[in-house]
Amino acid sequence: MTAIQARDVSLTFPTADGPVHALKDVSLTIERGDFVSFIGPSGCGKTTLLRAIAALETPTGGTLTVNGMTPDAARKARAYGYVFQAPGLYPWRTIAGNISLPLEIMGFSRAERAQRITRVLDLVDLTGFGGKFPWQLSGGMQQRASIARALAFDADILLMDEPFGALDEIVRDRLNEALLDLWKKTGKTIGFVTHSIPEAVYLSTRIVVMSPRPGRITRVIDSPLPRDRPLDIRDTPEFIALAQQVREGLREGHSYD
Amino acid sequence: MTEKTAPWRPGGISLSFGCVLPILSVLLAIIVIWYLAAVWMNATWVRDQAARADAVLTAGDLIRQTLTLDRPVLPAPHQVAAGLWDGVAGQAVTSRRSLVWHGWVTLSATLAGFAIGTAAGILLAVGIVHNRAMDQSVMPWAVASQTVPILAIAPMVIVVMASAGITGLLPKAVIAAWLSFFPVLVGMVKGLRTPDALQLDQMRSWSASPAQVFWRLRLPSSLPYLFASLKVAIAAALVGTIVGELPAGATAGLGARLLSGSYYGQTVQIWAALFAAAILAACLVMLIGWIERLTLTRMGLAR
Numbered sequence: 001m002t003a004i005q006a007r008d009v010s011l012t013f014p015t016a017d018g019p020v021h022a023l024k025d026v027s028l029t030i031e032r033g034d035f036v037s038f039i040g041p042s043g044c045g046k047t048t049l050l051r052a053i054a055a056l057e058t059p060t061g062g063t064l065t066v067n068g069m070t071p072d073a074a075r076k077a078r079a080y081g082y083v084f085q086a087p088g089l090y091p092w093r094t095i096a097g098n099i100s101l102p103l104e105i106m107g108f109s110r111a112e113r114a115q116r117i118t119r120v121l122d123l124v125d126l127t128g129f130g131g132k133f134p135w136q137l138s139g140g141m142q143q144r145a146s147i148a149r150a151l152a153f154d155a156d157i158l159l160m161d162e163p164f165g166a167l168d169e170i171v172r173d174r175l176n177e178a179l180l181d182l183w184k185k186t187g188k189t190i191g192f193v194t195h196s197i198p199e200a201v202y203l204s205t206r207i208v209v210m211s212p213r214p215g216r217i218t219r220v221i222d223s224p225l226p227r228d229r230p231l232d233i234r235d236t237p238e239f240i241a242l243a244q245q246v247r248e249g250l251r252e253g254h255s256y257d
Numbered sequence: 258m259t260e261k262t263a264p265w266r267p268g269g270i271s272l273s274f275g276c277v278l279p280i281l282s283v284l285l286a287i288i289v290i291w292y293l294a295a296v297w298m299n300a301t302w303v304r305d306q307a308a309r310a311d312a313v314l315t316a317g318d319l320i321r322q323t324l325t326l327d328r329p330v331l332p333a334p335h336q337v338a339a340g341l342w343d344g345v346a347g348q349a350v351t352s353r354r355s356l357v358w359h360g361w362v363t364l365s366a367t368l369a370g371f372a373i374g375t376a377a378g379i380l381l382a383v384g385i386v387h388n389r390a391m392d393q394s395v396m397p398w399a400v401a402s403q404t405v406p407i408l409a410i411a412p413m414v415i416v417v418m419a420s421a422g423i424t425g426l427l428p429k430a431v432i433a434a435w436l437s438f439f440p441v442l443v444g445m446v447k448g449l450r451t452p453d454a455l456q457l458d459q460m461r462s463w464s465a466s467p468a469q470v471f472w473r474l475r476l477p478s479s480l481p482y483l484f485a486s487l488k489v490a491i492a493a494a495l496v497g498t499i500v501g502e503l504p505a506g507a508t509a510g511l512g513a514r515l516l517s518g519s520y521y522g523q524t525v526q527i528w529a530a531l532f533a534a535a536i537l538a539a540c541l542v543m544l545i546g547w548i549e550r551l552t553l554t555r556m557g558l559a560r
Binding site for chain 1: 462
């Protein structure tokens with residue numbers, strides 16, 4: 001079953017220096033339950049593609065469907081939860097209050113909200129922190145809270161834009177492991193933008209390598225790794241070979257600049 | 258990554274010795290200069306009187322007399338303090354000589370004007386943030402309104418409203434509102450625009466309506482700016498009210514007290530009314546500061 005389908009998607013931003021081709025002829029199919037990473041240097045359009053899927057940007061060409069609908073319709077149907085680079089928690093709301101925010105906007109009842117908050121807090125391993133304010137939590141915990149918020153309304157697609165980019169490596173490892181665990185438990189389709197090759201290889205079932213000017217897909221690599229991945233899988237030859245392939249893909253994209 | 262907000266510590270006025278000493282020295286210097294000025298400015302009158310009575314004036318006499326005149330050019334601090342004390346505590350609060358009564362007249366108009374001005378400022382700011390046409394058209398008019406001297410506007414407002422049969426509190430409140438809406442408008446426009454692109458994108462990703470974005474994101478984010486503006490606005494409202502009490506022979510309020518003092522050369526009365534107004538303003542600003550701390554601490558927004 002197809003979750004996200006892009007056919008010849010282009011997106012051009014008009015700027016003072018002339019149009020910028022953020023995306024050019026991007027075609028991609030993401031199946032339900034896939035964990036797809038988008039990797040590439042800055043300016044390759046990976047974030048723009050994710051935002052287009054979320055209907056935060058509108059493509060200027062091609063067709064893009066999410067769960068068989070237009071991105072706009074999919075957003076209104078709560079098809080996806082979006083995790084941004086920063087947690088963006090409201091300082092005047094507790095963690096539970098922050099998770100409750102999209103639920104209030106979407107009109108869930110009070111009882112329903114309370115029940116969902118408890119469930120997603122447990123899912124991201126923050127049980128007992130609902131009453132804390134964001135500043136009382138570490139950066140990693142804040143980002144977990146923001147993931148919980150994106151999970152709270154049961155969208156079956158989770159879009160994540162460099163969610164762990166601002167965190168240190170140790171916290172990042174732990175959160176990657178937790179994310180895989182969460183993915184296995186929930187069976188969601190995940191679109192994940194990252195700068196990091198090991199992160200992309202460790203997490204993904206498919207890795208989409210992109211290159212800039214104009215933003216396009218240079219390679220789509222299907223991961224041969226099993227879905228069960230302990231952290232030390234990163235020392236196996238398969239893992240290293242896969243990382244090698246991604247690196248080559250990235251180099252290809254750079255060959256002519 | 259949002260910054261970690263440090264827990265709020267009660268700052269403000271901490272009365273440690275190192276802090277009190279400079280304040281006291283400045284206060285002392287002001288009082289000394291004031292006394293010297295009082296002696297110097299009142300000396301002419303005292304010398305004239307002595308010359309007419311053919312009395313010999315020693316330095317001690319001169320100083321004693323310059324500091325105890327009934328209608329001094331510049332009253333001495335203790336005379337003002339006595340005048341203030343008598344006005345506040347020495348009269349029944351219903352008496353026309355009571356500063357409490359006059360203060361209440363001024364305060365009620367100030368609060369009414371402040372409420373009108375704040376409401377107007379917030380409504381205009383909401384309009385400016387949500388409507389492109391208002392964004393481009395309202396601000397120049399708001400700025401223009403503040404460049405017109407309030408002393409020129411005030412009598413017109415009083416006279417026009419009086420001819421429509423409206424007198425008393427409301428005309429003064431209108432003048433107070435005229436001065437106080439502007440800081441609220443400027444602060445709220447800035448405050449309502451503080452949510453960044455990420456926060457607005459979040460709201461979009463949840464398909465939030467503009468009303469939901471306003472009540473759940475824009476309004477709470479704007480509160481620190483609102484409170485800063487409110488402190489300026491309440492002081493401005495007080496000034497507006499006092500100016501509104503000056504023309505057309507108003508008989509009540511601190512402004513009227515200033516005016517009658519100047520009619521009859523009661524300089525002590527003028528100064529006492531001035532200080533009463535200053536103390537009132539300080540109390541109002543402190544009250545708002547207190548509400549601000551309470552609210553922002555509760556909201557986790559205090560820095």
